Amino acid sequence: MTKAPHRRGADRTEAIMRTTLELGQEIGYARLSMEGVAARAGAGKQTIYRRWSSKGALLLDSLLSLHEPALDYPDTGDVVADLRTQIHAAVDLLAGPPFGPLFTALIGEAQYDPRVAAALNERLIAPQAAKTVERLQAARDRGQLSEAFDLDLAMAILSGPLYFQLLITQEPLTHAYVDRVLDALFTGLGPISRAAGR
């Protein structure tokens, strides 16, 4: 099993994804190709196409599969602290170098290619939304959230301001920004919050 030029199974899958990230970082998303990844990884082009339908799908899997644990929520009992911990980790992963430029390029591609948009939602957004609702549901059951808050919107409300910064203003997505957003979302726009003397 040593020095096999064409590695097998999970090992080969991981090598292909690692190569995708390396090459993507070197030459950028626009110039990245399935052929280029195959050549660099020493894999057959068909091997790659059998598993991934497009370079968008390949890049998304590559970005996520090697780092999925960073997207899990802890549950220490303090929902604000746990959201902060998870979102800081997600920001470090998705917005920071070296992944940031590839990730935003992928979202750019999703505006043109419905398959990339579908893969993005299936592989990242939907699972993340489910985890977010689950963590917030646990907090609401403990009286740590407003009972009136629409949990189905949690993903849009929590991550929307981050994507806005990442994709629209394109200013740096920092931990400090995340903290300000969390504060603002927990405070709410409504005057009701003043009752608690915050």
Add this chain to the structure above:
Amino acid sequence: MTKAPHRRGADRTEAIMRTTLELGQEIGYARLSMEGVAARAGAGKQTIYRRWSSKGALLLDSLLSLHEPALDYPDTGDVVADLRTQIHAAVDLLAGPPFGPLFTALIGEAQYDPRVAAALNERLIAPQAAKTVERLQAARDRGQLSEAFDLDLAMAILSGPLYFQLLITQEPLTHAYVDRVLDALFTGLGPISRAAGR
């Protein structure tokens, strides 16, 4: 002044922008070109390049200049109603056909072209953020908003969930969704809101 083949000044500018939208709707953003617009509008290519540095800048101006009044906030004294009115109008303009596909394509382009990103922020985001803060400041002065809410985040908090729906999940951006987002943002995530019995 009748039937001039090359129209002058504001009239010509408007004709170029109108042609940009017509042609963009017909052939899509990817195939749209400054040359194509020039030919269809009966304008010199240099005339267009003098005013717009890229097709992204031209398209953004075209999308906005013909419809800017839709982006103003009313002030009836009821901040929630006024936000709803303005955001419904913005959603009708920016997410609905025929502008939606061109607008999202433009944001896609902004992930690759810093000039498009800069134009997007200068022409749309920054002015809209200033209007948003101004309207919310007036509401806060009247005690209609939480004093603790971070007004500088208003644009990100209010429009982030809309861009999330538009660019990421790509589900329909409806008035009903806007209303749910506004409710959730005014409620806030925090348990404090329960004090008011909502």
